[in-house]
Amino acid sequence: MSAPDFSLLAKRRFAPMFTVQFLGAFNDNLLKYAMLLLANYGLFRDAPDKAGMLSVVATGLFTLPYFLFSALAGQVADRIDKATLVRWVKLAEIGIMGVALVGFAWESIPLLLASLFLMGLHSTVFGPVKYSILPQHLHEREIMGGTGLIEAGTFLAILTGQLLAGQVLPWEVWLVAMGLAVLGYVSALAIPSAPPSRGGHPVDWNIARGTWHVLTTAHKGRGVWLAVLGISWFFTAGAVLLTEFVPLVSDTLNAQKDVATLFLVIFSVTIAFGSMTVNRLLKGEVSAKYVPISALALALGLIDLSFAAGGFAVTYPNATIAEFAASPGSWRIFADLFVIAFSGGMFIVPLYAILQVRSPAEERSQVIAANNILNAGMTVIAVVIVALLLSAGFSVAQVIGVLGFATLVVAMVSIWLLPETLFKGVIRVVLKGLYRVEVTGIENMPGPGERAVVVVNHLSFLDGVLLGAFLPGKPTFAVHTAIAKSWWIQPFLKLFRAFPVDPTNPMAAKAMVRTVREGNTLVIFPEGRITVTGALMKVSDGPGMVADKADAPIVPVRLNGPQFTPFSRLKGKVRTRIFPKISIDVLPPRRFRIEGEMSARERRAIAGRRLYDEMSAMIFATTDTDRTLFSALCTARAVHGGKAEVVEDIKREPLSLDRLILGSELLGDRLAHRTRPGEAVGLLLPNVNGAALAFFALQAEGRVAAMLNFTAGLTNLLSACETAEIKTVVTAHAFVEQAKLQDTVNALEASGRRVLYLEDLAQEIGTGAKLWHLLLKNGAEGRHLKRKVSPDAPAVILFTSGSEGTPKGVVLTHRNLLANCAQLAARIDFNSSDVVLNALPVFHSFGLTGGTLLPILSGIKTVFYPSPLHYRIVPALAYDANATILFGTDTFLSGYARMAHSYDFYSLRYIFAGAEKVREETRKTYADKFGLRILEGYGATECAPVIAVNTPMHFQAGTVGRLLPAMEARLEPVPGIEEGGRLYVKGPNVMAGYMLASELGKLQPPAEGWHDTGDIVTIDEAGFVQIRGRAKRFAKIGGEMVSLPAVESYAAKVWPDAEHAVVTRPDAKKGEQLVLYTTRPDADPRALLDWGRANGVTELMLPRDIRVLDALPVLGTGKLDYVTLGEMAKG
Secondary structure, three states, X not given: OOOOOHXXXXXXXXXXXXXXXXXXXXXXXHHHHHHHHHHHHHHOOOOHHHHHHHHHHHHHHHHHHHHHHHHHHHHHHOOOOHHXXXXXXXXXXXXXXXXHHHHHXXXXXXXXHHHHHHHHHHHHHHHHHHHHOHHHHOOHHHHHHHHHHHHHHHHHHHHHHHHXXXXXXXXXXXXXXXXXXXXXXXXXXXXXXXXXXXXXXXXXXXXXXXXXXXXXXXXXXXXXXHHHHHHHHHHHHHHHHHHHHHHHHHHXXXXXXXXHHHHHHHHHHHHHHHHHHHHHHHOOOOOXXXXXXXXXXXXXXXXXXXXXXXXXXXXXXXEOHHHHHOOXXXXXXXXXXXXXXHHHHHHHHHHHHHHHHHOOHHHHHHHHHHHHHHHHHHHHHHHHHHHHHHHOOOOHHHHHHHHXXXXXXXXXXXXXXXXXXXXXXXXXXXXXHHHOOEXXXXXXXXOOOOOXXXXXXOOEOOHHHHHHHHOOOOOEEXXXXXXHOOHHHHHHHHOOEEEEEOOOOOHHHHHHHHHHHOOOEEEEOOOOOOOOOOOOOOOOOHHHHHHHHOOOOEEEEEEEOHHHOOOEOOEOOEOOOOOOOOEEEEOOOEOOOOOOOOOHHHHHHHHHHHHHHHHHHHHHHOOOOOXXXXXXXXXXXXXXXXXXXXXXXXXXXXXEHHHHHHHHHHHHHHHHOXXXXXXXXXXXXXXXXXXXXXXHHHHHOOOEEEEOOOOOOHHHHHHHHHHOOOOEEXXXXXXXXXXXXXXXXXXXHHOOOEEEEHHHHHHHOOHHHHHHHHHOHHHHHHHHHOOOOOOOOEEEEEEOOOOOOOOOEEEEEHHHHHHHHHHHHHHOOOOOOOEEEEOOOOOOHHHHHHHXXXXXXXXXXXXXXXXXXXXXXXXXXXXXXXXXXXXXXXHHHHHHHHHOOOOOOOOOOEEEEOOOOOOHHHHHHHHHHHOOOEEEEEEOHHHOOEEEEOOOOOOOOOOOOEEOOOOEEEEEOOOOOOOOEEEEXXXXXXXXXXXXXXXXXXXXXXXXHOEEEEEEEEEOOOOEEEEEEEHHHEEEEOOEEEEXXXXXXXXXXXXXXXXXXXXXEEEOOOEEEEEEEEXXXXXXXXXXXXXXXXXXXXXXXXXXXXXXXXXXXXXXXXXEOHHHHHHHHHO
16 A cells, blocks of 8 residues: 555544554643743743753653663563553553642742653653554554554654643643543554564563663664664654754844744644655555665754754844745755655655564564664663763854765765665665666566576766676676775675676686676676767677677666766866766667687677677667757756857857857747758858857758858859759858859859858847847747757758769768767867867868867867868867867878978877878878878768777778778679679768759659668678779770779889879770879879889889879869869870
């Protein structure tokens, strides 16, 4: 049943006992506080010292029976019918109220103290009964509900008894108390019989021996004893806090006693609320899972109350309730009281339920008696300590702080002492509360007895705790031997088993294989260390070998979020937070078997490579690409902070994520009035801050950014606008003037297209709009989501370079671009401490994805430069901006190398090259002059663009690296070409389709998702891709297929310091003839022929027609302009 169930109040097996308990607690407090009020405001009005002493004596007399008679009460309660005992106690209460009557009538303090002592004795005898009787009358699933109602009723009775004592005359107090005592006795008559659990056993009347006996009885059960200690601590803390309410209010807060009464009301009502809430959460289950978190909240509430009260500035001396509530800081104190009381109710009820259910039935009353003894003893000790602290000069607020830190220790100890399964549950609850941990795919974890190797990326010292808490069962972790012996890991061995591994011991791997073969799940961090880059580091081949040898599947698990905690090793590299959101993604298992005969070294290499592929694929698969670019931008702000600088151009005025999003929204509002949702809008802009603002402005409003290549010539520009049905072009006055593009703009306008200028649009943005968006900046993503832009909707239109033909429009979706960013992030380590220098134009696919979107969406600064052809300025800018990542083509990189000082690239970590083959001379220059390795990649505009890339971990010169995660490839044979085949690729980054000038408005998707790259490649066993040439860049001479890139490489061997390009022209005899264009002034066909004969190259592959140029024509993308060269060759 779901507890608390108020229907219990209508049942005879519970309602009479509840009534008896409520009335008894009410009378205890009514009598005690009425006597104290009589003394303070009547008998000892002029003697405050005597009144204070009376308060101490009264508390002592009420507590004394708990020390003296609890043991006897516990023994008696286990030996006679509990219902009968309750009736005797309630009958005695009527007599006690008679003594109190005489005391109030005669205003006799001795008689009133006697009655108070007797009420203490009454409570001492009744205490063991009220809890030990519940398990005899309630079902186990009702215990929590019944206990919660008893506790809630008790605190409400204490509250109302104290409040009523101050509102009635002494003789009225007796009248009420006597009436309630009689009503209590009548209620007791209705309690069902509860037979004795130890009938016939003698009672030990020796108080000291009996007390020791009940304490040892309670100590026998570990869980029960811990519950007793927890209950005792709560009542100790509560007694201290309630005792200090009045001095806290009157002295520290300088308020009237009504405020203290209000505190008491809040405290009592909220404890009752917490008592019932925990029952609802546990749904009737008797469990301590919420006890540690409640203790933690109780401690934090007390500590914060200490700070809040200590720092309270009195605004209204002797404040009323209304004045106190109006004082700064008062609501923080109210909130602290609520937290303390609510967590106290959550804390105490499960412990009382455990006390009832887990203690043996025949000893239950004695155990509860032991609890009462400890309650009293610890309270007295605490009161003495508080008195000593106050006498030592501590303020009341400081005393509460000491109590809070002591409770914090109790909370920590309570977590440590819990049983393993409960300990795990508590740790899980705490971690969920702090880090909002989200776990997906837990069903993919192997069941008990199933062999598996779980591989996890390693981000922080928190990883093991997270996995131990949230992975099912008790997983086995492969842990370095030295760490397994460390003291600090011992507390966490309740979450997981440690399998000590010594990396220097060759038998360690065999031991792991044996462990997995025995049916264990082994959890390994293949990186062997916590990442210091934020991405995957070197992946060891060991786990792959273990999985292979043990014939076990690999289960990839991805952690995300711990890298942002203080427990990571990325301080200064990422924006750390105390409690970031953490996710744990468990992917489906996959078989990891290495087939074939090979050496152990080869097997290890394959295992390591495949494991790295699995883990990088895991990183990609668990990265969210199901969103739009603007949503990803907003997420970047949430992760990296709005102040993170992400864009900077030659003006050196950086844009932060806050400014970028704000500017994008403001500019987007202006563009939205002039365009339709989903419309393609041309961007005619260089690499400047305005280009990023305009790009994301279009994304914010659900428009498609068509990136126009202003270097392609007017004909190609107009063709692109026609193909993409562009009606509006966005540019800037300053750019048009500096680039001398006025004639181009005039032609665009003459063709019926509207040209908008960023400067003019900025003038339209009013101050009110700026303030509105600034105030509501956190709602940017919500406003964008209202546009209902699909992740699979077009986001960008790029145009093929035209190096071999007429440009086509390439439509890329939001998912395409985000997928390519995620693919790169899964393979390359970078973080927000990096600086990207991007001179590749944003109309270039890699300039857009690699140089703009990837860094911005990763919280990394990208420094824009408008032209990659300024060979002297770009290296100087790299030096000045402390760039760590540089993008370029071979043509641009060789130009930079010629002009750069050897120290200009001192800060660079990575240089990525693409678009054309990197020559050996360029590699050598960068290695010798700068000490840098060029990481060559390969891509196509149609693939957003990166398909493969060399990385520091997997590098092979002369290749373009290995395919990115989630990419599929197939090679189709090409007639006449023996080595390699035509490459087709498929993956999440492959375009939505082409836009063709011949079929306006019609998207041409790739057939079955496969894109024909048109490249002839080979892929070796390690997965490295080598480009042999374009299918269209083969010549058929005398019936033989000749690779034009191969011929260019021959020319580079002869004249390594020059640039070369080979095209063909028609030949009547052989079909085609080779034409070599070179920048070598003295290039001579004979030198090339001599080199060919010396190196075994047939004359068929060596051009005789050599033409010298000062510089080879280059497209804006950095590729050689083969179309122009081909036309020149025909002329």
